[in-house]
Amino acid sequence: MKIKDIKVFVCSPGRNFVTIKITTEEGIYGIGDATLNGREMAVATYLEEHIAPCLIGKDASQIEDIWQYLYKGAYWRKGPVTMTAIGAIDMALWDIKGKKANMPVYQLLGGKSRKGVTVYGHANGETIDEVLNNLGTMINQGYKVVRLQCSIPNLKGTYGTLEGKKNYYELQGDRPLPPEQQWSTSKYMNFIPELFKQARERFGYEIGLCHDVHSRLTPIEASRLGKLLEPYNLLFMEDTVTSENPQGYKIVREHTVVPLAVGEIFSTVWDAKVLIENQWIDYLRTAVSHGGGITPLRKISDFADMHHVRMAPHGAPDQSPICFMAQMNFNLWVPNFGIQEFIGFGTEKLNEVFKYDVEIKEGLLYMEDKPGLGVEFDEEAAKKYPYKRSYLPVNRLEDGTLWNW
Template sequence: MDRRTGYSNRRTVATNPVGCPTPTPRSNRMPDHSPLITGVDVVVTNPMQAPLGNFVLVRVTTDQDGLHGWGDATCSGSELAVVTMIEEHIAPALIGQPAGRIEHLWHTIYHLPYYRSGSVHLSAVSGIDMALWDIKGKQAGLPVCELLGGRVRDRMLTYRSVSGSTFDEVLERVHHLQQLDYQVIKVQVAVPELESGYAVPASDAQQAATEEAFARGVPPAETWEPEPYTQLIPRLFEFLRAELGNSVQLIHDVHERVTPSQGLRLACDLAPFNLFYLEDLLRPEHLDTFRLVRSQSPVPLAMGEVFCNPWEGQELWFEHLVDYARHDLAHVGGITAARKIAAVCEARGILTAWHGPGNISPVTHMANAHVSLSVPNFGIQEFDANWDERVEEVFSTVPVYADGHVTVPLSTGLGVDVDIDAARKHPYVRRMRPTVRRSDGTPWAY
């Protein structure tokens, strides 16, 4: 890949490398009228030239003139590894295959590396999967949600996030979003004793250190202590409920930054404050603690953002240990994986709340919407992008916010196209995620 342009040097993989299975001739195949895959292109673009702003876009082309599909394989912090995974290890197995056999191809490329799963591999699978659904919708002349059973609803409840250095700053920003008719808001606050935290304003010293690290091309270093945070957050919610009453529903994201015992205590301490849900309370390595949390706290729980295949964390759904499935469609296996996760959750009354931040591209946001529109057990759809006009120069469509809900224009496929020339004007930017450590130097979760 050429980092200067953000575009693959191998724009079309159109040969059958030695060792790859030769596609079955059309005459020996059941007629399915499916176009054959002729190329897989990868484009990396950062329209806003921002940290965590690189998008890894996948275009699958076919032997039918003009018929192609777009997918999103973005994996912040591992973007170039995903590019290599697609170009070197996945694309050769797709050339000559029927694009319409989505389930077949999903399992083919899932099992292809043998040492499978993980964020890089499944982000690559996710991007290919979205592109194949986009092709199928375009070929059928239908939006993808119609292929998934049709719309169950016309719009999707959504939320935005606010943060501040003080409780009063958080309250002021909640009031601002209420004026824009948001009914659900995620709230975060900085810990006074710390220079930084998750999704909160950093100190001037931390910002300067971060910029210096970016200039050197290395990860910024941040210091975190979970105990003062665990003590602070219940006080934030006590303050907000005293000021707001129940006029708005509130979410908080722990982002896995506490120990299991601290997470249990925090869930119990937040019980009086009527949260919409408490997000990512525990790390994937500590899923067993959800049983203790469920037995001792009534707070609704959401989990799944960092899961990297549809089977990861399945005990949470089977035992109804959480209330919302928070998977990221760009990392968990795309639309194919999401619809299965939603079906498993539906049988247990668990609702969907797909991950929708600004560091995944509009292609994933459109995929989120098509699944969210078509599943009966929809809960909420995050759309928290803060994009500007530079993103709209690259992508033909983005979701639309109005009255506490998000909608998407419905056309064939996913309904979004990419201007490749515009994308190439905004190349890859090396802005690494921070390394987080305790004050004693112990590495900690981001």
């Protein structure tokens, strides 16, 4: 089952996505998601110029060996560009293997560990009332867990919300540059506990709630936030501090019992090793795409399981449905699954390019049993939506100092 052809597609059906298609001499093909938001073309070029030429003629069934070849063989290891490129190849090879075996990928991993995948959605808003109204809507739709994010009064822009409900493209105009948002730790800390206080008063404690700090606090500030939020029984606080220095999570862990989640920007187990083995976190958020694929995530999850850490893969709108369906297969199998972030069923443009079948029932997401990953990519539809250069925002303190976004 030799690899005959590898193609890279970059399209923008609402957001930019990088898709890879590997075709074997038998005519079986597999697809993978190589999207790295704001650095899409770096990954596309890495795949086209440095990976694809090396894989033509290789046996597509040798997934582990190809993964090791791309990781160890480049000498320059790790990093988001490299690991996202490897992750796309790995996804596509698992897709091929599943189609060859006429089985969903989760069956090749060892079969189901659960009947469906627990997901959490996003309830965002410009005011607490708007967030809570959106939360009520999501509860009515069947969600059992919801992430709450709200604009902070008297600040220009807040993570999880967009000015005037515009998307990132509209905020960047004709000359794409990173949109700039504003941050004040004191204003945030004085405001955000009230959001969760009112959420519990209105909806009680049966609905699971979580919150993304997005790495904006120092360890001691995050510890104080945890103390403030403890009465509201969160499922987790996400990315409370930057993760480059894992000792920061030791400080947070020692000061609060609110569960902690981190890992959406991790690309290898080495980013998470200290956090996992010291049990300073409860949920690992590494994505199949940015973490190098299904192959390494299986190993990371085994390591995490030994230390009581559950998997909760990143599920942002800048990951294509290919990544999401790869994670659905992974989540159905992985024994120490926690929860999956889910941003909804996609826009009309997105669903024109990517074909997949999922449905939510009573807080669980189900997918159709199809060979491979269970998702298709329409090359012709993708041509209608060319790449548009775009960036994630940057964050500044009120005095102008650049801060963590």
